[in-house]
Amino acid sequence: MSADTQAAPSRSAGSLLTNPTVRSIVIQVALIVFLVGFGWWIVDNTARNLAAANIASGFGFLWSRAGFDIAITPIPYDSNATYGHAMVVGAVNTLIISAAGIVFATILGFLVGIARLSGNFLVRTLATVYVETFRNIPPLLVILFWYFGVISVLGSPRGLQPNIFGLYLTNRGLQTPGLIFGALAYASLVAFAVGVVALIVIARRNKRHQLATGERKPLLWTAIALLVGLPLLTFIVTGLPATFDFPEPGRFNLRGGFNVHPEFIALWLALSIYTGAFIAEIVRAGILSVSKGQNEAASALGLSRSQSLRLVVVPQALRVIIPPLTSQYLNLTKNSSLGLAVGYPELVAVGSTVLNQSGQSIEVVCIWMIVYLTISLSVSVFMNWFNAKMALVER
């Protein structure tokens, strides 16, 4: 914009060389040409040298048959599918473990972070011990500890006594009864959606009411009724359109039901507990950054301790917490690649198999980088949006 305003006088000077607009455009174009040229040179040179060494290259292999099986397939996959399909399964597994890890690590981190500031000696000390222990151990060791140290030593699924809940924790993971929904179950899903929309509408009206009159209306019971009660009622009214699929001991494994793989459990616990320690410190720092006066002012207004934490301290602390929290989320996502060590089939684990079966190392590494970059940038964009929403709005 400033260039536009300056363009007029320099044009009258008549020299293209001294014209800042022209100069900056020329420099930028030259830079882009150089970067594109450099990139092209790298790609072209690599391709030519691979061809000279008789190593196949290109992304065509993604459409050939994979031939191997994957242990955890959240989307349909079998060994007749393509390498590309296998990579997608890996990426989905990465997303699942990252999302599950982020949720648990956040909950854990907030609880422990607040506990670190507790007035109770025992709570405070336990929280400190947790943070100092897990912050100082490499995540890979934590994963191996859970996998080989805890889950592997659980009992085998053979010769198990059946229990009425259908819950089994063995060295094959956690086996739970599976729910098989009938067609009418969609009605309950719709009821849940209606409940969510209704809750949002009511919450907004309450907020307006509070702004206008200063009176706060409690929302908790309404929320429970709408989110749990309404779908449950619909479910009962439609005649319980679901059956349980109980796991039964088979010759080798428990058959039927739903299986949470031990690899997932080990990786999930390890990543959450490891990252939770860092988040706890971030939360503690965030809370400490809110000046003592704010707390005192809240007490002076007659807010209870939990109210002042929820309404005064945490909203202000969040502004300090969110930016470093984003880095922790990105770290957790990237650390999920350690699943390779225990055989959780995330992107890197599946990718290394693809890499070795197809021999297309450069291409697979490119795919890894692009996928992780995409995931990381998406998390960043979301967290930046959240941060902007939480930031202090000055009028």
Add this chain to the structure above:
Amino acid sequence: MKSKLLTALLGLAIVGLASGAASADTTLQTVKARGQLKCGVNTGLPGFASQNDKGEWQGLDVDYCKAVAAAIFGDPSKVQYTPLSAVQRFPALQNNEIDMLARNTTWTMDRDTTLGLNFAGVNYYDGQGFMVKKELGVNSALELSGASVCVQSGTTTELNLADYFRTNKMDYKPVVIEAQSDVNSAYDSGRCDVLTTDASGLAASRLEMKNPDDNVILPEIISKEPLGPVVRQGDDQWFNIVKWTHFALLDAEELGVTKENVDEMMKSNNPEIRRLLGEDKNFGESIGLSKDWAVNVIKAVGNYGEIFERNIGVNTPLKIQRGQNALWTDGGLQYGMPIR
């Protein structure tokens, strides 16, 4: 281990960048100038490549590294061993990090033609098998439907496993782990019911279990796994050195030349033995080596039969019969091309 893989891949990318000038020296010249052969081996597979308690490498594949070093330098100790996982092995070779790969690697058309590699022979004819705990009472692989199967990632084993269960309409739960040692401990701790890899590998892995006798290897062999040393494409002289070292070991066994009697044999009148040991004609010259190259190889490691018996034969803990790996004259598949 992972960082090593990435280094290898990064190195590969750099090889891609470097122009042809870098490969002006032949592999033999490079190895001679360095004074050492860089040989890629397994990270630890008893009988094939593992370190003893003194930290010395030993095994059938290791002896192939020693044999090639002896052919070049007359000294089997001039080897630098690079332990590699299944995933790391090909990038390491493509990237000039090693000169040859002797790491129980299956010869397949895909690997031979699209990875820029050449297989220099088959030093062990293997096939994939299954091992289970005795207490399961399983007698055949066809009874394994519904089992959890431990397998190493990035191997032909992983592919055969999928094919075998699919063809026999059985389902299974794969547990895929990168390092063979972790695969073994997952099996031993009961994470899976079945361990699958090459039959020779099963015999070796069995020794690492808490109670080796509690495990049985099932009779089915579900695939062909011809294992052999590998070199890069594009250096025919180097390819010839590794290939003919292998044949020399086989010919020596066929002709009865052993580590003990090789000096006597040099005085032999048998023209075949005289050609092998470089007494009649200098065959070493044609592959850029000295005329007593084969003598050095046999003095260092013995003939193929001696290598086999010393590392994996019936008198070792692995107790593997010669079987398919007997010489063709004994009804096996090992057949050394004639040196003439």
